[in-house]
Amino acid sequence: MTLVPQTTDHVELTPALSAIPAASDPLLQRAYEPQPPSGPHAIRGLNHPHELALRGMPVMCSACGARRDWLLINRGRDVWIRCRCGNQWLEPEITRADYDAMIAIPDDTTYPSVERALLALGFDGSFTGAYLE
Numbered sequence: 001m002t003l004v005p006q007t008t009d010h011v012e013l014t015p016a017l018s019a020i021p022a023a024s025d026p027l028l029q030r031a032y033e034p035q036p037p038s039g040p041h042a043i044r045g046l047n048h049p050h051e052l053a054l055r056g057m058p059v060m061c062s063a064c065g066a067r068r069d070w071l072l073i074n075r076g077r078d079v080w081i082r083c084r085c086g087n088q089w090l091e092p093e094i095t096r097a098d099y100d101a102m103i104a105i106p107d108d109t110t111y112p113s114v115e116r117a118l119l120a121l122g123f124d125g126s127f128t129g130a131y132l133e
């Protein structure tokens with residue numbers, strides 16, 4: 001296995017919504033429903049390469065036994081934890097406030113869908129069993 005060294009946890013992605021040209025037709029505009037990056041329905045992904053403890057208990061993937069290298073997905077008030085193997089679960093212990101607090105450097109990275117975020121961040125199952133850091 002080749003381990004790719006990463007120098008930063010920060011993920012740089014061009015917000016996909018900005019790629020949609022502004023439509024002059026009001027019907028088209030309504031169809032796209034562009035959302036501000038900080039809107040309540042924006043999907044945000046946070047790479048958490050280290051172990052994550054909730055109430056003193058380290059998080060472990062029930063599918064593959066991984067103990068770190070998580071993707072935390074926030075949409076609305078819900079936060080999911082996703083493992084490299086593709087296993088994903090809703091984690092009620094993590095609130096949006098907790099999530100916000102974990103973001104050291106706030107950015108406006110948003111994704112048009114969870115699937116796109118997972119692909120972009122390498123959490124689509126391609127790296128099952130691997131820690132990338």
Ligand SMILES: [Zn+2]
Pocket residue numbers: 061062063064065066083084085086087
């Ligand atoms: Zn796993």
